[in-house]
Amino acid sequence: MFILIALVLAVGLGVALKKLRDYRRAIRSLVLSADAKEPFLHEDEPASLGVDWDQLCARTNELITENNRLNQLRFGQLMQLEATLGSLQEAVLIVDANNYILLANRALQAIFPRAQNILKQRLELVLHSRDFLAYVDAVRASRAEPQHEIEFVDGTQSTWIEMTGALIPPLDGAKGSWALFVLHDITKQKKLEGVRKDFVANVSHELRTPLSIIKGYIETLVDGHRDMPIADRERFLLTIQRHTDRLNSLLEDLLTLSRLESIYPGLRRESTSLASLITGLVDDYHARPAAAGHQLAFSIDPAVGNLLLDPLKITQVFENLVDNALKYTPKGTHIDLSARLREHAVEVCVRDNGPGIPAEDLPHIFERFYRVDKGRSREKGGTGLGLSIVKHIVQLHGGRVWVESALGQGTAFYLSLPLRAKD
Numbered sequence: 437m438f439i440l441i442a443l444v445l446a447v448g449l450g451v452a453l454k455k456l457r458d459y460r461r462a463i464r465s466l467v468l469s470a471d472a473k474e475p476f477l478h479e480d481e482p483a484s485l486g487v488d489w490d491q492l493c494a495r496t497n498e499l500i501t502e503n504n505r506l507n508q509l510r511f512g513q514l515m516q517l518e519a520t521l522g523s524l525q526e527a528v529l530i531v532d533a534n535n536y537i538l539l540a541n542r543a544l545q546a547i548f549p550r551a552q553n554i555l556k557q558r559l560e561l562v563l564h565s566r567d568f569l570a571y572v573d574a575v576r577a578s579r580a581e582p583q584h585e586i587e588f589v590d591g592t593q594s595t596w597i598e599m600t601g602a603l604i605p606p607l608d609g610a611k612g613s614w615a616l617f618v619l620h621d622i623t624k625q626k627k628l629e630g631v632r633k634d635f636v637a638n639v640s641h642e643l644r645t646p647l648s649i650i651k652g653y654i655e656t657l658v659d660g661h662r663d664m665p666i667a668d669r670e671r672f673l674l675t676i677q678r679h680t681d682r683l684n685s686l687l688e689d690l691l692t693l694s695r696l697e698s699i700y701p702g703l704r705r706e707s708t709s710l711a712s713l714i715t716g717l718v719d720d721y722h723a724r725p726a727a728a729g730h731q732l733a734f735s736i737d738p739a740v741g742n743l744l745l746d747p748l749k750i751t752q753v754f755e756n757l758v759d760n761a762l763k764y765t766p767k768g769t770h771i772d773l774s775a776r777l778r779e780h781a782v783e784v785c786v787r788d789n790g791p792g793i794p795a796e797d798l799p800h801i802f803e804r805f806y807r808v809d810k811g812r813s814r815e816k817g818g819t820g821l822g823l824s825i826v827k828h829i830v831q832l833h834g835g836r837v838w839v840e841s842a843l844g845q846g847t848a849f850y851l852s853l854p855l856r857a858k859d
């Protein structure tokens with residue numbers, strides 16, 4: 437009897453275990469189908485799983501089909517949106533409720549060249565900026581400013597973006613709003629703003645020092661000139677004169693620069709012999725006491741003919757370069773001017789064998805108000821604008837200017853002037 441019961445139980449258990457295995461296998465196949473978004477072919481499964489199972493499979497298949505349809509719809513709508521937004525100049529970014537990127541147009545990739553193939557990636561992994569993520573949160577919480585400026589830093593490079601964000605209903609009808617951002621690259625404006633601020637600060641600083649010295653000396657003279665020894669009075673007046681000259685040169689250079697940077701820089705080109713211009717200039721210098729201690733020479737390739745240029749402005753270029761060589765090198769230094777013909781340009785070089793310029797200063801040397809040795813420049817009446825004026829004049833002629841220098845060996849300023857001037 438026992439044996440019979442045990443046998444029945446064993447058979448029953450075997451059948452139940454088989455059914456369980458069938459269910460597990462069937463459920464696994466169902467899950468795989470759902471993951472693959474493909475309908476489940478339950479005909480492959482044993483019929484013994486019953487009516488409920490068939491209903492479950494049918495319902496799951498309906499859901500899979502509906503999900504596929506919605507996905508296609510969403511994809512189609514996204515494609516349409518992308519086609520519309522793709523050609524916009526403004527960069528556009530759309531993320532879903534979980535910050536997965538759904539759309540990024542071409543303009544966005546132009547701003548962030550590294551952000552290629554970013555669709556379906558999380559925003560925080562693509563655009564690294566805490567400020568931006570905080571802004572995204574603010575947009576989601578409807579407490580964002582209408583426009584917000586954000587700096588994206590990539591290594592040493594900064595990109596400034598003016599950002600507008602808004603919530604939009606999701607195209608797939610899912611829960612949670614999507615967020616749309618319009619990004620406007622304002623890096624250039626920001627840089628210009630910085631340059632302008634620095635410029636105003638520099639000019640104010642440059643004007644303040646001589647002005648306060650002049651004011652101080654004049655006050656002393658006004659109060660005490662009657663009892664002051666004549667030698668002191670003279671010394672005071674000479675100091676006032678020196679600082680007035682400095683103010684004058686600064687204003688002259690500022691005016692020159694502002695004219696050169698304006699839309700009417702007043703370039704008067706005429707056919708000019710560079711050889712005569714340089715010869716005349718060196719002769720002038722030989723007559724000047726300031727150049728007496730230096731050895732000035734020139735060499736001009738006879739093939740260098742006439743060029744269409746503004747002789748007064750190009751003379752100013754050479755004067756600024758030669759004056760600098762005289763100011764920043766000791767007596768006895770050789771200063772050579774040379775001109776030679778290149779393929780499409782004439783290359784002029786003003787070279788000295790003075791103390792040279794440190795390598796770290798070379799990239800900044802043509803910036804306004806940049807000086808290697810501030811004290812020495814001021815003491816020599818420098819404004820810090822001479823090389824900036826040189827660069828502007830050469831560029832107005834369609835040329836370029838550069839410097840080569842080695843400490844202890846000297847400095848060479850080169851300018852290349854195109855043979856055919858473009859108007």
Ligand code: ADP
Nearest residue numbers: 760761764807808809813818819820821822823
């Ligand atoms: P500055 O009015 O001070 O001379 P510049 O723009 O003409 O202004 O020159 C910028 C700086 O470059 C100078 O302050 C000086 O430190 C450096 N410099 C220019 N020319 C030379 C040179 N030939 N040798 C050494 N330093 C030079």
